[in-house]
Amino acid sequence: MTSLPFSRRSFLKGSAALAGASAFAGPAFADSHSPLTVGFIYVGPKDDFGYNQAHAEGAAAVKAMEGVIVVEEENVAETVDVQNSMESMINFDGASLIFPTSFGYFDPHILELAPRYPDVRFQHAAGLWQEGVHPANVGSYFGYIGLGQYLNGIVAGHMSATKKLGFVAAKPIPQVLQNINSYLLGARSVDPSITCQVIFTGEWSLAVKEAEATNALADAGCDVITCHVDGPKVVMETAAGRDCFVCGYHADQSPLAPEKYLTGAEWNWPGVYTRMVQTVLDGGTIDNFDRGGLAEGYIKMSPLGPAVTDAARNQFEAVKAEMMAGGFAAYQGPLMDNAGNQILGEGEAFVETDIALESMDYLVDGVIGSTS
Amino acid sequence: MESDLGLWAIPIAMLGGAIRVSTPFLFVSLGEVLTERSGRINLGLEGTLVFGAMSGYAVAFLTGNAWAGVGAAAICGALFGLLHGLICSLPRVNDIAVGIALMLLGMGLAFFFGKPFIQPVAPDLPSISFGWWSDLPQVRAALQVNVLFLIGIVAAVALWWMFRATKVGLVIRVVGDSTDAARAMGLSPPLIRTLATAAGGAFAGVGGAYLSLFYPGSWNEGISSGQGLMAVALVIFARWNPIYCFWAAILFGAAGALGPALQSVGVSTGYYLFYAAPYVLTLGVLIATSSPTRAMTGAPGELSITK
Numbered sequence: 005m006t007s008l009p010f011s012r013r014s015f016l017k018g019s020a021a022l023a024g025a026s027a028f029a030g031p032a033f034a035d036s037h038s039p040l041t042v043g044f045i046y047v048g049p050k051d052d053f054g055y056n057q058a059h060a061e062g063a064a065a066v067k068a069m070e071g072v073i074v075v076e077e078e079n080v081a082e083t084v085d086v087q088n089s090m091e092s093m094i095n096f097d098g099a100s101l102i103f104p105t106s107f108g109y110f111d112p113h114i115l116e117l118a119p120r121y122p123d124v125r126f127q128h129a130a131g132l133w134q135e136g137v138h139p140a141n142v143g144s145y146f147g148y149i150g151l152g153q154y155l156n157g158i159v160a161g162h163m164s165a166t167k168k169l170g171f172v173a174a175k176p177i178p179q180v181l182q183n184i185n186s187y188l189l190g191a192r193s194v195d196p197s198i199t200c201q202v203i204f205t206g207e208w209s210l211a212v213k214e215a216e217a218t219n220a221l222a223d224a225g226c227d228v229i230t231c232h233v234d235g236p237k238v239v240m241e242t243a244a245g246r247d248c249f250v251c252g253y254h255a256d257q258s259p260l261a262p263e264k265y266l267t268g269a270e271w272n273w274p275g276v277y278t279r280m281v282q283t284v285l286d287g288g289t290i291d292n293f294d295r296g297g298l299a300e301g302y303i304k305m306s307p308l309g310p311a312v313t314d315a316a317r318n319q320f321e322a323v324k325a326e327m328m329a330g331g332f333a334a335y336q337g338p339l340m341d342n343a344g345n346q347i348l349g350e351g352e353a354f355v356e357t358d359i360a361l362e363s364m365d366y367l368v369d370g371v372i373g374s375t376s
Numbered sequence: 377m378e379s380d381l382g383l384w385a386i387p388i389a390m391l392g393g394a395i396r397v398s399t400p401f402l403f404v405s406l407g408e409v410l411t412e413r414s415g416r417i418n419l420g421l422e423g424t425l426v427f428g429a430m431s432g433y434a435v436a437f438l439t440g441n442a443w444a445g446v447g448a449a450a451i452c453g454a455l456f457g458l459l460h461g462l463i464c465s466l467p468r469v470n471d472i473a474v475g476i477a478l479m480l481l482g483m484g485l486a487f488f489f490g491k492p493f494i495q496p497v498a499p500d501l502p503s504i505s506f507g508w509w510s511d512l513p514q515v516r517a518a519l520q521v522n523v524l525f526l527i528g529i530v531a532a533v534a535l536w537w538m539f540r541a542t543k544v545g546l547v548i549r550v551v552g553d554s555t556d557a558a559r560a561m562g563l564s565p566p567l568i569r570t571l572a573t574a575a576g577g578a579f580a581g582v583g584g585a586y587l588s589l590f591y592p593g594s595w596n597e598g599i600s601s602g603q604g605l606m607a608v609a610l611v612i613f614a615r616w617n618p619i620y621c622f623w624a625a626i627l628f629g630a631a632g633a634l635g636p637a638l639q640s641v642g643v644s645t646g647y648y649l650f651y652a653a654p655y656v657l658t659l660g661v662l663i664a665t666s667s668p669t670r671a672m673t674g675a676p677g678e679l680s681i682t683k
Contacts, residue, residue, distance in 0.1 A: 048597070048598075049491075049494060049596065049597050051491075051494045051495050052494065052596060053494075053495070079487075079597070201639075201640060202639075202644075203636050203639040203640060204639070204647055205636075206647065206648055206651055209596075209598040210598065210601050211587075211592045211594075211596065211598055211599045211601065212397060212587075212591075212592055212601065212603070212632070213601075213632075213635075213636070213651075214592070215396075215591060215592035215593075216393055216396075216397065216632065216633055216635075216636045217636040217639075219389070219392065219393075219396070219517065219636070220389055220633075220636035220637050220639065220640035221640060222517065223385055223388070223389055223392075223513075223514040223517065223518075223637075223640060224385065224640040224641065235596060235598075237594050237596065238592040238593075238594055238596075241497075241592070241593060241594060242592060242593070245593075246517060259497075260497065372642055372644070373639065373644045374644035374645045374647075376645060376646070
């Protein structure tokens with residue numbers, strides 16, 4: 005796109021975006037080959053203790069690589085705004101690799117721009133890309149974080165005295181339902197009598213409603229609470245304030261509740277992003293369809309908190325080792341959903357890579373709640 | 377924690393929700409009553425609320441004292457109100473347009489200055505436990521009453537008394553009902569309106585401090601989710617009466633707790649509908665209390681929407 009290694013404008017914008025941190029790394033590389041400009045776009049603030057912070061930590065790791073300039077923009081709505089952000093990154097900053105990290109950026113926004121900028125690679129964080137349907141310069145990547153929630157559930161199952169777990173969920177989309185179900189199945193692997201109460205707030209980020217939902221769970225007797233919302237800060241602080249244990253999600257929230265934090269399912273984007281960027285730097289092409297779990301370094305677990313018992317720690321470590329070996333199946337038959345329909349028969353199972361998990365539209369038996 | 381209350385959990389949760397969630401609504405609507413009674417509308421209180429939440433959290437974190445945060449939020453709120461009042465004192469300025477501009481300004485400034493304060497944890501405001509008589513943890517949790525809620529009740533009664541029985545209240549009402557009559561009495565309507573708007577802004581700022589310093593108790597950019605705008609609308613619902621503002625805020629808080637409470641006792645289908653409860657309730661009460669003969673009862677005569 006840009007024949008010059010540096011347009012004056014891109015240099016000014018690039019160095020402004022870097023805010024002085026290695027702004028002059030660029031010209032040094034311009035002699036040999038022009039640096040790769042990588043764009044990151046977040047739907048919320050990049051220090052939200054949650055989804056966006058996890059991605060921003062990945063971007064920070066890319067920023068530290070040689071020969072790479074990173075441009076970032078936060079609070080970009082899932083509207084035409086994201087198209088404007090991507091176009092300005094491409095045209096003004098010279099970005100040739102863009103990570104729009106929110107689910108709703110894909111259709112129609114990325115699909116609109118990708119055919120117009122065939123030299124730019126759009127990497128979208130969700131499993132939506134389909135061979136033959138979507139442009140070749142678009143890719144999907146996502147991690148099996150449901151397994152992290154399964155490990156959360158194991159620790160929660162050991163630590164719960166009331167045998168009732170709580171889950172504050174945003175919207176009943178497959179990824180969220182999979183997390184809820186995995187959390188309960190993890191706990192049930194410890195004690196099959198455990199139940200999990202779920203409360204949907206209906207939105208990704210609604211601080212007061214998340215706090216109310218957490219209080220309602222505590223009132224209902226739930227004593228280990230986790231969540232799937234964009235920023236888990238409010239849920240963690242409110243639950244710890246009600247003397248409940250908490251399991252984290254997206255990022256490490258242990259500083260918010262040091263005594264009550266058990267463990268957490270975290271994204272490990274630094275490893276994933278540096279690997280992808282390195283592929284491009286080496287002249288290769290990133291796979292259009294890239295996924296992984298614990299073993300592939302897509303996700304990781306927060307260090308176990310001070311309250312975790314030895315029994316919980318042992319089972320947690322044992323199952324984690326099984327997952328590291330690959331092919332772990334959290335969903336094993338016979339399995340019913342909470343409306344009485346059979347999901348899996350005797351002897352059947354979904355292993356972590358099973359595509360059926362990505363269209364989940366049910367809550368398993370033992371989850372108290374409804375998807376609509 | 378083993379006690380299972382069954383359906384009793386719902387009224388207890390609604391009581392708790394009313395006490396926890398209502399305070400920002402109460403403060404913003406009291407501030408707006410004060411402003412509107414003087415004849416101006418300040419739609420910018422959503423921005424003031426968000427800026428109050430940010431400045432309160434920031435100052436509480438920097439000084440380690442939550443009450444210093446509340447004070448800072450009140451001062452910032454008063455400055456926003458003062459700005460609104462001064463701009464609207466210029467000839468031919470529309471107070472609604474200025475309010476919307478200040479709402480966007482307040483949120484933008486709060487997001488800009490609030491960046492470094494999303495991560496740190498600031499001290500919380502204290503609460504008083506009124507549930508000591510009960511063995512039920514749910515009741516005890518519901519009756520953890522924050523001091524600002526109590527101050528809000530006192531402020532509502534004080535404002536009601538002020539409008540009814542004091543000279544200051546009478547002056548504000550005269551200015552709000554008739555600019556000509558106020559001028560004839562030798563009062564300066566722009567000055568009084570500006571002061572009333574500044575005081576109203578201070579109330580909204582304190583409401584914001586409650587959000588960030590007590591419930592939900594942290595600063596982030598989505599903390600308000602439109603509560604300031606709803607509170608401004610509550611003023612019409614409350615017929616410009618501070619005591620009614622209190623009941624309206626309580627009603628809104630309780631109705632908002634209904635959705636999560638119903639899901640927690642197992643009534644989980646149709647939660648989007650339950651989340652609409654506060655709005656359905658508002659519409660219902662407005663329809664029930666409306667009358668074809670006395671529209672906008674209690675509305676100050678000089679408000680730009682009633683003129």
